[in-house]
Amino acid sequence: MPLTYLVIVLREDLLDEFPALRKFIYLSTASIGLTPVRVIKAISKFLESVLSEGTAYLSEEEEANVFEELRGLSARLLGCSKNEVAVFSSVTEALNSVAWALPKGGKIVSTDVEFPTVIYPWIRVGKEKGWDVRLVHAKDFIVGEEEILSAISEGTKAVCLSHVEFLTGQKFDLARIARKAHEVGALLIVDGVQAAGYLPVSVRELGVDIYVTGSYKWLIGPMGAAVAYVRRELCESLEPGLVGWRSVEDMWSLSIGPLKYAGTARRFEYSTSAYEAKVGMAKSIEYILSMGVDSIYTHNMRVTEYALKELSSMDRVEVITPLKTFMRGSIASFRIEGLRSEVVAEELIKHCGERKPEFNVRRGLLRISPHFYNDEDDIDEFLSCLKRALKSLAQS
Numbered sequence: 009m010p011l012t013y014l015v016i017v018l019r020e021d022l023l024d025e026f027p028a029l030r031k032f033i034y035l036s037t038a039s040i041g042l043t044p045v046r047v048i049k050a051i052s053k054f055l056e057s058v059l060s061e062g063t064a065y066l067s068e069e070e071e072a073n074v075f076e077e078l079r080g081l082s083a084r085l086l087g088c089s090k091n092e093v094a095v096f097s098s099v100t101e102a103l104n105s106v107a108w109a110l111p112k113g114g115k116i117v118s119t120d121v122e123f124p125t126v127i128y129p130w131i132r133v134g135k136e137k138g139w140d141v142r143l144v145h146a147k148d149f150i151v152g153e154e155e156i157l158s159a160i161s162e163g164t165k166a167v168c169l170s171h172v173e174f175l176t177g178q179k180f181d182l183a184r185i186a187r188k189a190h191e192v193g194a195l196l197i198v199d200g201v202q203a204a205g206y207l208p209v210s211v212r213e214l215g216v217d218i219y220v221t222g223s224y225k226w227l228i229g230p231m232g233a234a235v236a237y238v239r240r241e242l243c244e245s246l247e248p249g250l251v252g253w254r255s256v257e258d259m260w261s262l263s264i265g266p267l268k269y270a271g272t273a274r275r276f277e278y279s280t281s282a283y284e285a286k287v288g289m290a291k292s293i294e295y296i297l298s299m300g301v302d303s304i305y306t307h308n309m310r311v312t313e314y315a316l317k318e319l320s321s322m323d324r325v326e327v328i329t330p331l332k333t334f335m336r337g338s339i340a341s342f343r344i345e346g347l348r349s350e351v352v353a354e355e356l357i358k359h360c361g362e363r364k365p366e367f368n369v370r371r372g373l374l375r376i377s378p379h380f381y382n383d384e385d386d387i388d389e390f391l392s393c394l395k396r397a398l399k400s401l402a403q404s
């Protein structure tokens with residue numbers, strides 16, 4: 009779908025679907041994305057129906073199939089088969105279940121700038137499984153891909169990385185890392201929550217073994233829903249870390265006997281949960297797919313590039329995000345020489361116009377994360393506030 013189509017659709021519908029854009033310069037999608045009104049309505053309708061009519065609305069058959077729409081749309085989003093998609097309630101939950109599923113011994117490779125969820129399950133489960141968790145050291149928040157490759161060696165059980173880093177937007181060449189991991193018999197497990205929704209993802213082309221992503225950031229859905237691609241062969245060989253009545257072949261048999269897991273990724277699902285969140289995530293993905301991930305990618309990378317160029321040209325601004333397009337996602341992180349980012353953020357809010365900027369401070373860096381509902385005007389407005397704030401701080 010050409011970009012012009014995306015722009016036309018957005019200009020007409022944007023403010024109706026995302027009314028918060030009238031009030032905020034919303035540059036905080038890496039934290040929480042904005043959910044379109046049509047998705048909020050779908051969630052409310054489902055929730056109201058279940059709460060007011062119980063099984064009269066959600067029959068056994070409906071409940072057994074309540075994840076199927078999400079499964080199908082996620083398969084289209086990630087480029088895999090429906091049977092390779094497991095539905096979870098959060099990225100953290102998915103990674104914990106996967107961690108418990110892996111065998112004992114060996115090394116787990118990750119980095120020391122990952123989001124805690126990408127590391128903590130390996131540390132916790134590693135206490136029981138005897139893993140050596142090796143964190144590759146970042147230099148000024150950026151990790152050398154060569155160093156990750158060198159850390160992968162005989163005995164490595166798994167490599168667990170984000171596709172796009174939450175802090176800096178650094179993007180990894182997953183295909184290259186997957187090749188090295190597979191050479192030594194390791195799995196590549198990826199947290200794609202800062203990528204899926206704008207970055208075209210084909211799990212097969214990337215060669216990843218497990219790819220987890222969540223609803224509430226770039227996929228602009230509600231909290232309480234996540235999905236994981238689990239490569240077909242692993243669906244049969246891995247024993248999920250978390251199990252329950254939904255994990256088995258016939259979930260409504262409810263009989264107690266030997267655990268006979270579903271032969272698909274569904275074996276990783278285990279319980280009743282906030283079904284409305286999964287219904288909402290499906291609708292959000294449908295919306296993203298209708299716009300076209302390629303078009304969103306082109307748009308987001310253009311707006312982020314504009315932000316990075318403008319920031320780089322400002323006095324005292326130190327841009328941390330890699331400037332090269334192939335090395336980054338839709339995140340721009342920076343700091344101001346000699347000033348604490350928290351102080352800058354506080355001052356920035358005081359110097360904004362009618363629309364309040366929404367952005368983040370993470371581990372001492374200022375972070376903006378434009379999505380398809382932002383454009384260069386948002387960046388200009390944000391940078392005007394920043395310039396006024398810096399001027400005021402210089403005078404004080």
Ligand SMILES: Cc1ncc(COP(=O)(O)O)c(C=O)c1O
Nearest residue numbers: 098099100123125170174201222
């Ligand atoms: C890379 C990454 N993984 C996981 C999460 C959180 O995932 P969840 O809340 O779905 O467990 C975040 C949230 O910021 C994140 O940036």
